[in-house]
Amino acid sequence: MTESNLESTAATSEAPSSSFLRGIIAEDVSTKKFGDAVIQTRFPPEPNGYLHIGHAKAICIDFGLADEFGGKTNLRFDDTNPEKEEQEYVDAIQADVRWLGFDWERLCYASDYFPQLYEWALKLIGDGKAYVDDLSADEIRKYRGTLTEPGKNSPYRDRSAEENLDLFQRMKAGEFADGSRVLRAKIDMSSPNLNMRDPVMYRILHATHHRTGDEWCIYPMYDYAHGQSDSIERVTHSMCTLEFADHQPLYRWYIEQLGIFPSQQIEFDRLNLTYTMLSKRKLLQLVKEHRVNGWDDPRMPTLSGIRRRGFTPGALRALCAAVGASRTNGSTDIEMLEHFQRDDLNHRANRAMAVLRPLKVVIDNYPEGQEEFVEVANNPEDPSAGTRMVPFSREIYIEQDDFREVPPPKYFRLSPGKEVRLRNAYFVTAQSVVKAADGSLVEVHCTYDSASRGGNSPDGRKVKGTMHWVSTAHALTAEVRLYDKLFSKADPFDFPEGGDLFDNLNPNSLETIVDARLEPSLADAQLGQPFQFERVGYFCLDSDSTAEKKVFNRTLPLKDGWAKIEKKAGA
């Protein structure tokens, strides 16, 4: 599958919005906080699902900021939980990061550090900083206390270093059952920060890991693995989302106890978009329950979904640059994304004419059997895109919306007696209509002005309306899929007691038109090539297309000023 045209080249310099993160790094560079070490960041996804738009922000920050300061970024898979992680996700994530326009310095896996992490655990045990606890998960929870009450020490907390060493080695050796013991850091069970109440470092899990297979049956927890992985990679700025702020003291504690490279964690707000749900777990559920057609369903906010939909890396990068980063949690208007997407496509997409809901128009005074070709600009925004020839004939299709028997005020499209322009072709005037027995409109009869060829009348006569059209004899019939928001509420999580997130699913998020009529040049459309169907929207060929049947996805509709006027008049 080639998607060359949809992808702009590597990420360059979208005007970076200022950000407190930039300020911190600039400060650290000027004070030489890390000596002469190069700025090093990492993007650390867990391979337990597909990347989504929210991750795009993290990627732009991690890669973008490092690049700005001449630094490097690793792609590191945070693969410490074999029960949820799969190679499929590892592959998809790499493809998505590349698609977004970034390339990593090193490809890393937390699982590569399991031996080192194990050695360090041994050291902490030897130093009396960690112990093996035989309490059950349930008991550990009870001993932890609550948000308002301190926890209490485990009865196993004061085992000797020798006993802990022996037990931990036997945990690794596979002598104990899942869940029977854990290794915990010995910190402070009365800390107001729950993360510091002797956090679990290792659990026993006899599960096959997607990379290390059955080599290990003990796996490190996130807190113990992440900071140390950062340190191993000499990450200077480990940027993560706000919910990890409470973990920062623990992040530092491990690094200090171990006396290793002092990576520092900095938190920023995750990207939230209105009408969009970015919970990996819930996204998985949408897929598993077949509420959408897979991870790359064009309605999904996954990078693979919006890519198939026709969204572009440049637009995503522009959005991320525009929203910046802060420590405030909020929700960005989806319109912002749509704006940057339209802006990107407006410059790059070739135009074409396509009629989604066809209405036949017969030009009575046009010679029967005649055909001709009019020259049309491929992209008025970009002369270098060249021109193409589009066939015109006596019978054409126009959009049903472009004709009204009884025109409302300010309507300047086709209506009886009204003259309009067929884009790049001729002026036509509607003369009469033909209706079926049930009163429905069958076709419109017009006359044309042969002197107006190309779209202008030599007498300087003006028309208000210009519409797109497709010659019936030359038309390509295709399926067109119109997508709308997946959720109908700005906040998908806003549902009444006893309700469900999925109650907010938009029942009209997909409308399929099976018999749209397209200009013949669209037969050559390539996967990944963006088009603007003039006056309608941005589209791209879908991968479901076959030699016999083309399928197009609507990326986004064009802004519709008329709809606004009409709505206002109706209101």
Added chain:
RNA sequence: UGCCCCCUCGUUCAACGGCAGGACAGCUGACUCUGGCUCAGCAUAUCGGGGUUCGAAUCCCUGGGGGGCAGCCA
């Protein structure tokens, strides 16, 4: 009711003790062979109360509001 974080136009991000500004959205209008694009203009904000200061969005105190945290998930 413990700890942590956060409160600036409708939304989002700036202003780092010195005239509150940009983007998106909105509204007017101009232009137009896409009711698209573009252009011009308009409107809208520092959560409240104290304090420090010549001067506070910014610093301090206090009240209010929002968010996060009690996985052997990340």
